Amino acid sequence: MQEAVHMRVGVVIAAAGEGKRMGAEGNKVLLPLRGRPMLQYSIECFAAMEEVTDLVVVTRAVDLELVRELARQAAPSRSVQVVAGGAERQESVYLGLKVLPLDTDWVIIHDGARPFINPELVRRGLEAAFVHKAVGLAVPVKDTIKRVQEGFVVDTLNRAELWAMQTPQIFSFELILAAHERARELGLQATDDCALVEKLGHPVYIAAGEYGNIKITTPDDLPRREEVSVGFGYDVHRLVADRPLVLGGVTIPYEKGLLGHSDADVLTHAIMDALLGAMGEGDIGEHFPDTDQRYAGISSMLLLRHVMDLVNAGGWEICSVDAVIMAQQPKLSPWKAAIRASLAQALGIAERHVSVKATTTEGLGFVGREEGIAVQAVAALRTRQC
Numbered sequence: 001m002q003e004a005v006h007m008r009v010g011v012v013i014a015a016a017g018e019g020k021r022m023g024a025e026g027n028k029v030l031l032p033l034r035g036r037p038m039l040q041y042s043i044e045c046f047a048a049m050e051e052v053t054d055l056v057v058v059t060r061a062v063d064l065e066l067v068r069e070l071a072r073q074a075a076p077s078r079s080v081q082v083v084a085g086g087a088e089r090q091e092s093v094y095l096g097l098k099v100l101p102l103d104t105d106w107v108i109i110h111d112g113a114r115p116f117i118n119p120e121l122v123r124r125g126l127e128a129a130f131v132h133k134a135v136g137l138a139v140p141v142k143d144t145i146k147r148v149q150e151g152f153v154v155d156t157l158n159r160a161e162l163w164a165m166q167t168p169q170i171f172s173f174e175l176i177l178a179a180h181e182r183a184r185e186l187g188l189q190a191t192d193d194c195a196l197v198e199k200l201g202h203p204v205y206i207a208a209g210e211y212g213n214i215k216i217t218t219p220d221d222l223p224r225r226e227e228v229s230v231g232f233g234y235d236v237h238r239l240v241a242d243r244p245l246v247l248g249g250v251t252i253p254y255e256k257g258l259l260g261h262s263d264a265d266v267l268t269h270a271i272m273d274a275l276l277g278a279m280g281e282g283d284i285g286e287h288f289p290d291t292d293q294r295y296a297g298i299s300s301m302l303l304l305r306h307v308m309d310l311v312n313a314g315g316w317e318i319c320s321v322d323a324v325i326m327a328q329q330p331k332l333s334p335w336k337a338a339i340r341a342s343l344a345q346a347l348g349i350a351e352r353h354v355s356v357k358a359t360t361t362e363g364l365g366f367v368g369r370e371e372g373i374a375v376q377a378v379a380a381l382r383t384r385q386c
Helices: 038-047 061-074 089-098 119-132 173-186 193-199 266-279 300-313 333-347
Strands: 009-015 054-059 080-084 106-111 134-140 146-149 152-156 163-172 205-208 228-241 245-247 250-252 256-258 316-326 354-359 372-383
Touching: 009 038, 009 089, 038 054, 038 061, 038 106, 038 119, 054 061, 054 089, 061 080, 080 089, 089 106, 089 173, 106 119, 106 173, 119 134, 119 163, 119 205, 134 193, 163 173, 163 193, 173 193, 228 266, 245 256, 245 266, 250 333, 266 300, 266 316, 266 333, 266 372, 300 316, 300 333, 316 333, 333 354
Parallel strands: 009 054, 009 106, 054 080, 134 205, 316 354
Antiparallel strands: 106 163, 134 163, 146 152, 228 256, 228 372, 245 250, 316 372
């Protein structure tokens, strides 16, 4: 960003709030999020930006040493000032502004409770601020908004004109400092810094935010914990005459095929076992026993549908599937693309998430003697996100 090369850009992270609406005692931005304190994500984001020259974190007086140590760990190559805030957010931001150098050109104000910030989003707002001097990031409101009094609707607002404000909000340092000082003189209170600039009479430009840039205010705002599970599958079938050779739902022209109760699609069987293993649902012998005549000669792709029903019912989604086919003959390279496409469609995932490899055993073992084909497969599942 060429405009910022010779400019002084300060950041104030507001992190002095209580955790009352989170149902937690203490400072909510110090609560763990995916294994790290929530505040750490914002510090790391701004510390990684070469445009930022000064970084200030405003927190509760009781948390000063804890936040200073967090800042040292999150930004070891940066000098981060950590100062005590006030009783309200507006006061805390003002105290943060006051410790920035007087020759600061631009200031980025961010809420520490918005941990999903990224440098690209910040730069988008900063570039707009170079032109407009006062910029708020926001996203269009998706829901219909109504004004309600005493339980009854008194007005339905025009959704096309409504935007949900986010942070960071970025300003000319001189402008935002004047807006805060004017508000202090008049006793004005606002829920964000843009509103103070608006009351000063200066227009505020809205730059596109991101819906993922959420503020963690209540437990419902926390992203659901993602669980990842991995399963392993292995299957072997004998090669015999007068049977079709089916792999991954694709019939391969060859003089022999695989022997089994179903169509003996050894590749699909190994993948099903991997999926069942990742879910803790046993193996294909338990679900489709070879003593059950319903499965005699059945397409293994139909059996895979049943396994996919279990995947979906359990709230899982497939991350990836990786399989190795061990066959001395036939040569499978010409068929791998068709097999991948067939499996991807059956699994409901993109082909790039399906890997099918083929190898020989250099003439060793039952595979090398062309007595059979073996497959190993690994499946990775994750809990489906809301």
